[in-house]
Amino acid sequence: MAASPTDPAQAYADVVARIARATQGAGRARDAVTLVAVSKMQPWEAVAPVLAAGQCVFGENRVQEAQSRWAGRRAEVTLHLIGPLQTNKAADAVAFFDVIETLDREKLARVLAEEIQKQSRSPRLYVQVNTGEEPQKAGVLPQDADVFIAACRKAYGLMPEGLMCIPPVGEPAGPHFALLAKLAARNGLVKLSMGMSEDFETAIAFGATSIRVGSAVFGARTQA
C-alpha cells in the first residue's frame, strides 16, 4: 500500500507490521532485520512523526543534505549513507555517518582508510555491488566483488561488514538478492542491505539484515 504523505506515522506502523509478518514468514527473528528509514528529500513534517514514533535509524543519499537535516539531532539517530560518495566528501562522510553503504572503488577505499585513521572514527562499511551490471549504476561488478573485498581488507585495512545492492528497476529482485547473499557468504560477510519500498518482503525472505525503505514510510518524494 502506498503511504499517504499526510500520515507517515500510520504508514510507518504499517511497514513495521509488514516487517514483522515477513520475518515471521521467513522463520527469522524480528530483530534480525533493521529498518533504515530513508528520509532523503522528505520534508521535516514527514520525518518528525516517524522519529517521534521511535524510529531511530535513517538513511540519506547525500552528505550535505543529511548534515542539514540531522546535525541538530545527531545524537538521537543512527545514520546510514546510502548514496554514491565522492572522494572529496569522504572526510565529511566519515565524520558524520555511522554506516557508509556505498564503498565501491579502490580510490574511495584509500581515502576512507586515510580519513578513518586521521579522525579516529570508524563508520561501519558496506560494499555496494552492481548486481544488475547496469552501466549508470554505482557498485562493483559481481565478478569483481571478491577481489575488491580482499583489497579493502589487505591493502587498506578496512573491514566491511556487509554488502548492499539496488536491483534494476522492472526486474524481479529475488535473483539479485540471492546473488548478493551468495557473494556475502563466500566472503565471510554477515550483513545484507537489500530491499526497498517495493520489494522489502522479498529481501527479508532472501536474508536481508537491513532494508532501506523511503516512500512506503514517508510518502512519495517531492523530487525524483
Ligand SMILES: *Cc1c(COP(=O)(O)O)cnc(C)c1O
Ligand atoms: C531512495 C533510496 C531508497 C528508498 O527507496 P524507496 O523506494 O522510496 O523505498 C533505498 N535505497 C537507496 C539506495 C535509495 O537511494
